[in-house]
Amino acid sequence: MTLTAPLPTDVEGEAPPSGGEDVRKGSWTVSIIVLLIVVLWLIPTIGVLVTSFRPEAAVETTGWWTAFAHLFDPAQWTLDNYSQALDTAGFQNAFLNSLAVTIPSVVIPITIAAFAAYAFSWMEFRGRYVMFVAVVGLLVVPLQMALIPILRLYTGGAQIGGVPIFPDLELNGTFLGIWLAHTAFGLPLAVYLLRNFIGSLPSSIIESAKMDGADHFTIFWRLVVPLSVPALAAFAIFQFLWVWNDLLVARIFLGGTEDTRVLTIALQTLNGSRGEDWHLLTSAAFITMALPLVVFFALQRYFIRGLTAGAVKG
Amino acid sequence: MTTTVEEPPVAPEPEREPDLGEKRPRARQAAGLAVLRIVGALVVPIAAFALLWLAFDFLRDTDANRFVLVGVAIVVGVGGVFFLYWAMNRAVDWLPERYRGGVRPYVFVGPALVILAVFLVYPVINTIIISFGGRQPGSGFVGFDNYEFVFTDDSMRRALRNTLGWIVIVPLVATSIGLAFATLADRLRRGEAVAKSLIFLPMAISFVGAAVTWRLIYGFRPEGFGTNIGLLNGIKQGLGMSPTAWLQVKPWNNLLLMVIMIWIQVGFAMVVLSAAIKSIPDEIIEAARIDGASELQVFRRIIVPTIAPTIAVVATYMVINAMKVFDIVFVIGGAETNQTEVVAERMIQWFFISNNDGRGAAIAVILFIAVIPVMIFNVRRFREQEALR
Numbered sequence: 016m017t018l019t020a021p022l023p024t025d026v027e028g029e030a031p032p033s034g035g036e037d038v039r040k041g042s043w044t045v046s047i048i049v050l051l052i053v054v055l056w057l058i059p060t061i062g063v064l065v066t067s068f069r070p071e072a073a074v075e076t077t078g079w080w081t082a083f084a085h086l087f088d089p090a091q092w093t094l095d096n097y098s099q100a101l102d103t104a105g106f107q108n109a110f111l112n113s114l115a116v117t118i119p120s121v122v123i124p125i126t127i128a129a130f131a132a133y134a135f136s137w138m139e140f141r142g143r144y145v146m147f148v149a150v151v152g153l154l155v156v157p158l159q160m161a162l163i164p165i166l167r168l169y170t171g172g173a174q175i176g177g178v179p180i181f182p183d184l185e186l187n188g189t190f191l192g193i194w195l196a197h198t199a200f201g202l203p204l205a206v207y208l209l210r211n212f213i214g215s216l217p218s219s220i221i222e223s224a225k226m227d228g229a230d231h232f233t234i235f236w237r238l239v240v241p242l243s244v245p246a247l248a249a250f251a252i253f254q255f256l257w258v259w260n261d262l263l264v265a266r267i268f269l270g271g272t273e274d275t276r277v278l279t280i281a282l283q284t285l286n287g288s289r290g291e292d293w294h295l296l297t298s299a300a301f302i303t304m305a306l307p308l309v310v311f312f313a314l315q316r317y318f319i320r321g322l323t324a325g326a327v328k329g
Numbered sequence: 330m331t332t333t334v335e336e337p338p339v340a341p342e343p344e345r346e347p348d349l350g351e352k353r354p355r356a357r358q359a360a361g362l363a364v365l366r367i368v369g370a371l372v373v374p375i376a377a378f379a380l381l382w383l384a385f386d387f388l389r390d391t392d393a394n395r396f397v398l399v400g401v402a403i404v405v406g407v408g409g410v411f412f413l414y415w416a417m418n419r420a421v422d423w424l425p426e427r428y429r430g431g432v433r434p435y436v437f438v439g440p441a442l443v444i445l446a447v448f449l450v451y452p453v454i455n456t457i458i459i460s461f462g463g464r465q466p467g468s469g470f471v472g473f474d475n476y477e478f479v480f481t482d483d484s485m486r487r488a489l490r491n492t493l494g495w496i497v498i499v500p501l502v503a504t505s506i507g508l509a510f511a512t513l514a515d516r517l518r519r520g521e522a523v524a525k526s527l528i529f530l531p532m533a534i535s536f537v538g539a540a541v542t543w544r545l546i547y548g549f550r551p552e553g554f555g556t557n558i559g560l561l562n563g564i565k566q567g568l569g570m571s572p573t574a575w576l577q578v579k580p581w582n583n584l585l586l587m588v589i590m591i592w593i594q595v596g597f598a599m600v601v602l603s604a605a606i607k608s609i610p611d612e613i614i615e616a617a618r619i620d621g622a623s624e625l626q627v628f629r630r631i632i633v634p635t636i637a638p639t640i641a642v643v644a645t646y647m648v649i650n651a652m653k654v655f656d657i658v659f660v661i662g663g664a665e666t667n668q669t670e671v672v673a674e675r676m677i678q679w680f681f682i683s684n685n686d687g688r689g690a691a692i693a694v695i696l697f698i699a700v701i702p703v704m705i706f707n708v709r710r711f712r713e714q715e716a717l718r
Contacts, residue, residue, distance in 0.1 A: 045516050052510055053527050059542045059592065060530065062560060066545065076556050078563040079545075108395060115399040119406030126410045127441050134437035143434075144715075146442060151711045153449050155700045157653055159676050159693040163459055163686050164452035167466065190402050191385050199448030202441060231433060232418045260535030262656045267681060279537045283660050286541055293545065293558060300541045307533040315526065318533075319600055 067297035068092050074294040096298035104295060105273055106302050109281035113259060113306075115190055116269070116277055120197035120258045121251050127198065128205030129213075129247070133235045135206070136214035137221055147210065153203040162267055165196060169268065186268075188275060193268045200264070201254045212246035213239055249320045256307055278303040365424065365432050372420070376413055384409070414440075453697070460690035468687075475691035485692075488670035491583055495654055495671060498584070500647035503591045504640060507598025511606055512628060514599075525603065529596030536593070536656030543589045544661065547575040576661060579668050586669055589657050594650070598643050605636040645703065652699060672696060 066079040070093045073082070085091045101107040134140070135147050169187040186192030216239065224234045240247070258264075262279040271280050282303050285296060311318050384405045417436045421429055463471050479485050510528060514521045531539065548559025549572055557563055562572035576582050609632065617627050633640075655673040664670045664678075672692060680689025 042516070045513050046518075049510070049513050049517060049524050052506075053524050056528050056531070056592065056595075058560070059539075059546055060534075062545050063542050074558065078556070078558045078560070080560070080563065111395055111399045115402045118403045122407045123410045126414070127444065130414060130437045131441035134434045138434040138437065140431070140434035140438075143438075146438065148708055148711065150441075150445065152704050152708050153445060154707055155649065155704045156449055156453060157673075157693065157696045157700060159653070159673055160456050160697050161449055161452035163680055163690055163693070164455035165448060167455075168447075171466075189385055190406070191382065194406055195444070196448065199444050202445055203449075206441060231437070232415075235437075256533065260537075262535070262537050262660070263677070266677075279535055282537050282541060286537075286544075286660060287662065290544070291550075293548075296541055297545065300538050303538050304534050307535075308530070311530065311533040319529065 063297045063300055066293055067096055067301045068094070069294065070095065071292075071294040074297075096294045097302070100295055100299040100302060104281070104285060104299060105276075106278065106281055106299055108273070109276055109278045110302065112269075112275055113277040113279075116193055116197075116265065117255060117258045119190070119194045120201070121254045123194055124198040124201040124205050124254065125209075125247060125251060128202055128209050128250075129240065129243070130235070131206050132209035132213045133231075133239055135210045136216075137234075137239075138231065147206075150203050150206050154207060156203075158200050158264070161196075161199070162263075166267060188268070188270050188272070190269075190275075193265060196264055196268050197254075197258050197261075201257065205250050205254070208250050209243065209246055212243055216242055245317075245320070248314075248317045252310065252314065252318050252320075255310065259307060362428060362431050365428055372417060376416070380409055380413070456690045456693050456697075459686055460694045462687045462690075464685045464687055466686070471687060475687045478688055479691050479695060484665055484670055485675060487668055488672050488675045491668075491670060492652060492654075492672045494583055495587060495590075495651040496648045499587050499590050499594070499651040499654075500644045502587075503594045503647055504598045504602075504644050506591070507595045507643070508602050508633075508640070510595070511599045511603035512632065515603065515606055525596075525599060528599055531593045532596045534593065536589075537660050539589050539593055540657050540660035543585075543592075547585060549574040549576070576663075577667055582667050583669050586657055586661060590651065590654060594647055598647070601643050602636060602639060605639040606632060609635050649700060649703060652696065 062079050065082050066074055069079065069082055069091060073091065082091055101110075135143055166187065169185075169192050186195070220238065220242075221234060224238055229237070260279065262283060265277045265280055266283075269275050269277065269280075271284060276284070282299050285299050289295060385402075414436075418433070421433050421436055424432060460475055461470055461472060463469050480489075514524050517524065534542070545558070546560045548557065549562055550557050550559075551574075552571065557566055557572045559572075559575075561575060565572055575585055613635075614627055614631060617631055622630070653673045654671055655677060658664050658669055658671050658674045659677065661669070664674055670678075673696065676689050676692040676696070679685045679692060
């Protein structure tokens with residue numbers, strides 16, 4: 016929406032040390048309320064995690080919270096649910112498909128946006144301001160507006176008065192089709208964020224590189240891209256989460272066949288067909304969450320910066 | 330910053346072609362330049378497309394091992410896009426020198442513009458046209474019938490009403506909890522970072538995953554059909570009450586679905602607001618305390634007014650997200666029987682499941698109209714910022 020909101024860089028921002036003993040700090044009531052909210056917030060995730068490691072018979076007959084009564088009884092825990100979800104329910108294949116969809120859907124828009132952002136910032140050409148304002152305007156267009164026409168392009172091409180203007184490429188159900196869709200939906204945000212960052216690099220660096228005879232491509236690749244890593248990483252994480260967790264775009268452009276379906280679709284299908292098989296459903300749910308959670312814990316700083324930067328997107 | 334950057338190597342001087350353009354009249358030069366610019370901007374995406382498509386045509390027809398297939402797909406997708414920019418840039422180097430400066434920006438910016446034009450601008454126009462048509466392409470012009478349907482159909486009206494509930498309640502509750510938690514966590518002596526991480530954690534989970542997760546909380550089995558393993562009904566039965574089919578209690582089930590989204594988004598509100606609170610100068614708050622202000626007064630009179638712009642940003646973001654909520658309702662299912670329809674979910678229902686493009690498009694246009702004010706606001710803010718640069 017606006018850039019006036021400070022974009023936090025991390026959650027570790029402890030308050031600056033205030034001089035002297037602060038009576039308001041560390042009061043018991045505050046600690047207890049905070050602890051209570053944290054526990055409340057964790058309960059759903061813990062429920063899934065605990066259930067996913069319990070044997071089917073136990074899951075069906077007792078609530079997951081009863082497992083805490085026999086925490087150290089090895090008969091209470093099993094990995095069978097995971098092997099069943101990965102093999103029988105096809106989540107291994109879905110995981111691979113999710114990777115195949117997500118990695119290019121992150122890299123392609125970043126590459127295209129970075130080139131465009133560089134041009135908008137450091138190259139002179141007619142209409143650059145108008146073009147960039149148009150991109151800013153596209154930030155909030157709901158992707159629902161794009162679904163029907165793109166699906167029609169993918170399945171039949173486009174014609175005006177019988178003259179084909181967009182060929183029928185049979186893109187529906189292909190990785191390429193979904194990469195292009197995700198690229199387009201992520202592009203306005205990527206261009207906007209990267210242009211703000213690349214445009215604020217000191218012009219003296221760019222100018223001195225030009226003096227040394229570097230062309231635009233060299234400046235971009237050897238100078239601007241390395242300097243823009245924080246912005247690139249922030250967008251990459253936002254886009255990664257967005258694509259990995261997306262159900263809608265995958266549902267429409269990739270479909271639900273066993274071969275091509277991604278994790279979110281596999282989970283949704285399982286939820287529909289075997290909605291009461293909680294041992295399977297919870298392990299499957301945890302498989303879909305695993306990678307984002309790893310990214311969350313490993314790259315927390317970038318992760319939060321990426322998500323909050325994404326707030327400008329509608 | 331500058332010290333860490335290695336000196337860029339001097340680019341090799343591209344071979345020059347004999348300069349013939351000098352003799353041509355200027356108008357023809359301009360026309361030639363325009364054509365070159367357009368071609369330059371178009372060739373990259375089209376070439377990228379052709380290359381990727383050929384690679385995929387090949388991949389589609391092989392029965393290779395799934396791991397290999399996925400690996401190759403990733404390499405082709407990731408490598409292809411960069412390779413084509415490089416190739417196009419080389420192509421520009423071969424142009425007569427005077428044209429290079431004019432064409433190169435369009436090679437850099439063209440692909441982005443072409444993709445946005447084909448996948449966002451054209452669809453917006455096309456969707457508006459489709460919304461005045463029938464079920465399928467070529468089924469004729471139906472005027473405002475689809476819009477009439479949107480505002481008269483019972484299920485659609487419920488969807489509009491429910492979505493209104495979502496865009497009021499979710500931002501309000503999520504922002505309030507986020508603000509309260511940020512303020513409280515700020516006063517912790519230890520463990521602030523851990524507490525905030527744990528609240529933020531649901532942001533990593535997909536809406537599908539979250540819906541499944543919360544089904545485990547709301548789970549219901551009628552008496553005689555097995556143990557109730559849903560947490561809420563487990564508690565009820567533990568207290569000796571009979572279980573409730575939570576997700577079928579109209580209209581409160583809508584609130585239960587909103588809780589899922591609130592659970593996910595509080596972390597976002599908390600992180601952004603916490604950063605804003607920490608940027609308030611300590612002296613201001615200390616001064617108020619010395620003047621005898623209570624903690625509640627400090628919160629209401631100083632903290633909230635100071636960070637009001639940030640609160641507005643967070644709330645706006647959540648309003649737009651709530652407007653487009655789809656996955657949660659869709660995955661929980663039974664929207665019509667449980668009367669939990671929302672606008673974006675109806676759009677998919679009509680377009681994708683009932684195959685009625687006209688109605689789906691009309692619903693999408695309603696969503697689009699709802700975000701237009703935000704779009705105008707965005708552009709205006711952007712221009713103000715640019716004016717200040």
